[in-house]
Ligand SMILES: Cc1cc2nc3c(=O)[nH]c(=O)nc-3n(C[C@H](O)[C@H](O)[C@H](O)COP(=O)(O)OP(=O)(O)OC[C@H]3O[C@@H](n4cnc5c(N)ncnc54)[C@H](O)[C@@H]3O)c2cc1C
């Protein structure tokens with residue numbers, strides 16, 4: 136049996152970070168991946184294809200908006216060409232995650248399904264057994280499919296199949312108004328589908344600040360039908376498509392919608408079921424996520440879990456950050472603790488949504504003494520010249536000006552709000568951004584404007600104005 140310092144089960148964002156990091160430090164590393172090629176959900180069915188599709192959809196929408204300048208665009212979208220372009224992005228990035236690249240880094244790559252045989256042994260495809268001093272589980276998650284009568288029988292798509300469709304569904308029902316549902320709903324609507332989003336709660340993007348949710352509701356409802364507090368009862372086959380029967384709190388009667396395709400985006404389920412965790416006594420929570428401590432160790436100290444599988448924050452950059460920490464703890468023996476307090480995320484709708492730290496509701500719930508500063512993008516010149524003034528920046532600080540939360544909606548907000556992450560992470564006060572020189576007229580001036588709002592409040596409220604008034608009188 137081959138012996139390793141570290142065995143990694145699952146070659147996605149988390150697992151690849153661990154494998155590359157551990158091998159570059161000289162560890163003897165094995166990586167087990169069940170698919171032909173590593174890369175995981177993000178590369179094959181997640182971030183990469185979704186962002187590529189969103190970009191094409193946005194370009195098509197922009198092109199269609201050029202009518203007023205005399206530019207006319209055909210209504211017919213060649214979906215095969217769209218998906219070919221999406222695939223090009225995957226193939227380009229695949230090179231970086233390629234099994235052979237990892238072999239060159241010194242990692243033994245096993246293509247097959249990994250499962251525990253004991254606390255230190257992992258069996259691949261029910262055959263070869265390898266031994267690891269430390270083991271990292273990074274097997275990710277897959278779509279959660281609710282058990283709705285008629286759903287399976289009548290067929291549906293998920294993020295695992297949407298990027299291989301060859302025909303644009305004329306009428307699409309998106310089940311679930313989380314980030315996956317909303318990013319895809321908007322992209323498909325912009326490509327030309329007639330989209331209905333069915334969300335069981337009272338709004339889309341439930342993890343966002345309330346102001347963000349409200350504005351996104353307004354933006355999205357111009358492009359698609361949004362049904363809230365909605366509950367799909369059953370699905371059946373109709374003469375011209377799939378008929379979805381549902382109840383909506385506001386309507387007294389059950390309503391039925393006929394569509395050509397259903398995209399299920401109702402959350403995720405962790406890939407723990409095939410791991411034979413019982414053979415290593417690794418514990419999971421009631422949803423199947425692997426329980427970890429702040430050092431990302433499971434209840435079995437030499438077994439770690441990173442990425443979607445631990446259910447903390449299901450993002451690629453979090454899986455990467457956790458992977459780096461595990462390399463230090465598992466291979467070098469450090470005892471680093473994970474800190475999620477400065478993790479931002481971005482929802483790639485149009486306009487983009489940026490999220491960092493506490494929402495205003497969370498600050499209230501925690502009983503914090505906070506201030507909120509909000510600047511509308513119509514006050515920022517670059518958004519005016521871009522004709523893209525829908526959006527705002529909202530920054531929540533403690534009374535000393537330290538950032539507790541930062542939220543934005545706006546064109547490319549995910550890029551220009553990075554300044555807020557830097558400030559929060561390095562404990563700079565919001566006011567300090569005011570003194571950073573921003574080239575005119577850039578988008579991140581929106582953050583500077585919000586910092587200016589902080590100073591305005593400081594200068595015009597409290598004791599400072601009185602002191603200044605006296606000083607100026609004396610100086611005269
Ligand atoms: C549509 C969509 C869009 C997204 N967009 C973004 C985004 O824009 N930004 C962002 O930060 N996040 C995004 N995410 C989330 C992101 O994709 C995940 O958080 C990330 O992929 C998690 O990485 P991971 O390493 O935990 O899992 P994965 O990347 O899924 O990797 C797990 C790997 O383990 C393998 N595996 C599973 N079981 C076994 C086994 N028993 N043996 C061997 N191998 C196994 C799988 O084949 C897979 O390769 C998106 C997700 C989706 C679905």
Ligand SMILES: NC(=O)c1ccc[n+]([C@@H]2O[C@H](COP(=O)([O-])OP(=O)(O)OC[C@H]3O[C@@H](n4cnc5c(N)ncnc54)[C@H](O)[C@@H]3O)[C@@H](O)[C@H]2O)c1
Nearest residue numbers: 281311312313314315316334335400401402449481482483
């Ligand atoms: N841009 C990004 O970073 C990005 C993009 C996509 C996904 N992701 C990650 O993937 C994770 C999963 O995304 P998701 O959108 O699948 O999950 P989610 O859990 O965030 O959202 C699922 C939504 O579906 C609704 N829902 C659940 N069951 C339902 C039902 N039967 N009928 C109607 N609505 C139902 C929920 O109320 C919720 O609003 C996210 O939390 C995020 O971390 C990130």
